[in-house]
Amino acid sequence: MDALATTLFWLDFAAAAVFGATGALAAARRRHDIITFGFFAAVTGVGGGTLRDLLIGAPVFWVARPGYIIACLAAAAAIWIVGRKPWRFTALLWLDALGMAAYTVVGTAKALSFGAPPISAVVMGVLTAAFGGIVRDVLAGEPSILLRREIYITAALAGSSVFVILTSLGVPYGWAGGAGFATALVIRSGALLLGWKMPAFPGSPTED
Numbered sequence: 001m002d003a004l005a006t007t008l009f010w011l012d013f014a015a016a017a018v019f020g021a022t023g024a025l026a027a028a029r030r031r032h033d034i035i036t037f038g039f040f041a042a043v044t045g046v047g048g049g050t051l052r053d054l055l056i057g058a059p060v061f062w063v064a065r066p067g068y069i070i071a072c073l074a075a076a077a078a079i080w081i082v083g084r085k086p087w088r089f090t091a092l093l094w095l096d097a098l099g100m101a102a103y104t105v106v107g108t109a110k111a112l113s114f115g116a117p118p119i120s121a122v123v124m125g126v127l128t129a130a131f132g133g134i135v136r137d138v139l140a141g142e143p144s145i146l147l148r149r150e151i152y153i154t155a156a157l158a159g160s161s162v163f164v165i166l167t168s169l170g171v172p173y174g175w176a177g178g179a180g181f182a183t184a185l186v187i188r189s190g191a192l193l194l195g196w197k198m199p200a201f202p203g204s205p206t207e208d
Contacts, residue, residue: 007174008109012049012061013071015102018095019132020045020072024079025092026140037076040139045072047132052107052124056114093192096133100152101184103129104159105177118164125160126153129184151191154198159184 023044027037046062046069053060062068107128111121130145130153137144145152163180167173190196 008106011102012106013068015099015106016045016068017071017075018099020075021079022092022096022099023136024076026136026142028079030140034080037080038073040136041072041076042069043139044132044136047135048103048107048128048130051131052110052128056111056116056124058110058114097185097188097192100129100156100188101159101181104156104184105163105180108160108163109173109177112167118168122157122160122164126156129156151187151196151198155184155187158187
């Protein structure tokens, strides 16, 4: 395994664990039991990557490498042990931002490696970054990230696009991946810290 593949592997692994932690935190907000903690963590941690692999015709990544599931379950156990803390919701938001940025790069890179065209690779990066969180929110009964004006999908889209554009210009994958990760994280951080939002369609929501 070369240096790039090793870096992407560990970034992918870390993103799964981080997203797993957000799933467990969502379960904690609803005061579920430890089994539900683990289920939420696993589904959230590997959901986006599973959808990506099915769509690009790749072997589903966690089936042959169950360490991903173990990492998600370990994250769930850690959240359970930490217990009820006032900073828990803030931790969920920032862990989710880190996981989103990492999965954006990993998902895009994997799609490119399987021969996906640039636009399709961008879509795969966004799906990898967002789908696990969508499933988590549905399971937890939370408003889906797709239904909020708060910037999230846009951050993943920007990060994935930067990565694809830079690699197409011949920038090494490591530098392009770092730029894509930073772009997604900075935009998401602006949404969290500064309240950045996309403009809404004009008019009253009750209008036809």
